Amino acid sequence: MIPVELPPNLITHFYRGGANIAALRRTSTDNAFQPEEWLAATVGRMGETGTGLSRLATGELLRDLVIADPGRWVGPDHGARPDAGDVGVLVKLLDAGQRLPVHVHPDRAFARSHLDCPYGKTEAWFVLDADAAADGAVYLGWNSDVDRADLDRARDEQDSDWMLARMNRIPVSRGDGILVPAGTAHAIGAGVFVAEAQEPTDFSILLEWSITTATRDESHLGLGFDRVMPAVSLQRMEPDEIAALTLITDLDARSAEPISLLPAPADPFFRLALVAPAGAPVAVDAGFTVALVLAGTGTARGTGAIELAAGGLYAVPHAFGDWTVTGEVSLLLGRPGVGWPRTLGDPGGATVASSR
Known part of the structure; x- marks a missing residue:
């Protein structure tokens, strides 16, 4: 059984972007609001039939x-x-043509009790490009403890300045990997292009919707804000916590083995790796994999062989076996977390201590 190649799967969304995705995937956008591609996706957008599925x-x-x-x-x-x-992971390309709204994703405990789903939505960003002239930053967690009543007021009045002033603004560059624990308020700034790994759901609580085409009624998972706001952390994210959630990689590096692109606390949820052979073949263990060719050409060999070229996307089945990659190629791999799916049966099997 060999990998299947997948055509572009651009998604129309509530914010602008998409040009970087179109360039990488050698396609074109239909409108100014196609800032995401869902890669080898077996889960669709919440409340919509078929949208997002590959x-x-x-x-x-x-x-x-x-x-x-x-x-x-x-x-x-x-x-x-x-x-x-279920394949245990959702990987996206996300090209922010504008700043994304401040939002939060629920954790697994909340999703089990309120949404009848074993997954929450911890996610991570791996920066493929960042334009400092546009913004070139991400926003992660609060820089001081916030009061629930104050946050409710800022949300209801759509006071973006209040929210952003209380968030950690982190300038990013190509090669930065950042884990975003469930419950953490976050946003991506204009000009940032990322590969995003996440739990395979589409659960988002928008604290800020006025800068998008979304509405208040579309912003609380259909549960109402009184029920979803307990999923939102109000605590300050300390600098050492941010450091523990960050890993910097040289995206031009060559290596004899896959290079992990995310900090270790991401491992129970999902994994992202770079395969960039330094000459000899690079070995990859069997398992479902989302494989995106970032640059160059090469060959993947398992139970069969496929030729790899820049912009190509493949869903690699477990039955491809242990495989190798050769050539002058840079291949991004997205995979389920360590121990999946057993970790879904253990409420403590996938946690991020710093999410508090």
């Missing part, structure tokens, strides 16, 4: 292929929810 060039849904043969796609554990085509 299709093969034949029109078949990748999710349907996984549902039909979960063992060969995700391995003998058959995933956490084989009937849903």
Whole structure:
């Protein structure tokens, strides 16, 4: 069983962007609001039928292929929810043509109790490019403890200045990896292009919607703000916490083994790695993988062989076996977390201590 190549899957969203994605994936955008591509996605947008799901060039849904043969796609554990085509991870390209709104994602405990889902939405950003002239920064957590009543007021009045003034603004550069624990207020600044790994859901609580095409009624997961605001951390994120959530990588490095792109606390949730052979083949363990060719050309060999070229995207099944990569290529790999899917049966199996 060999990897399947996937055509572009750009998503129309409530904020602007998309030019960097179109350039990488060698396609074009349909409008100014296509800032995301969902890569090898078997989960769709919340409340919408089909939006976000990846299709093969034949029109078949990748999710349907996984549902039909979960063992060969995700391995003998058959995933956490084989009937849903669960592969344990969602990877996106996100090209911020404007600053994203301040928002928060719930954790697994909240998702289990309120949304009937074993996944929350811890996520991570790996910066592919950042334009300092546009903003070139991300916003992560509060820089001081905030009062719930004050935050409720700022949300209701859409007081963006109040929220941003209380957040940690972090200038970023190509090669920066940052973990965003569930419950943490965050935003991405204009001019930042990232590969995003996340738990496979579309759960977002918007504290700020006025800079987007979204509405208040679309901002609280259908639960109302009184029920969702307990999912939002009010505590200051300390500098040492931010440091522990950050890893800097030379994206031009060559290596004899895959290079981890995210800090270790991300490992229970998902993994991102760079494969960039230094001459000899680089070995990759068997397992479902989202593989995006960032640059160059090469070959992936497992139970068969495929040729890799810049901009190509592949869903790699577990049944491809242990595989190797050769050539002058830079390949981004997204995979489920360590111990998945067993960690979903353990409420403490995937936590980020710094999310508090």
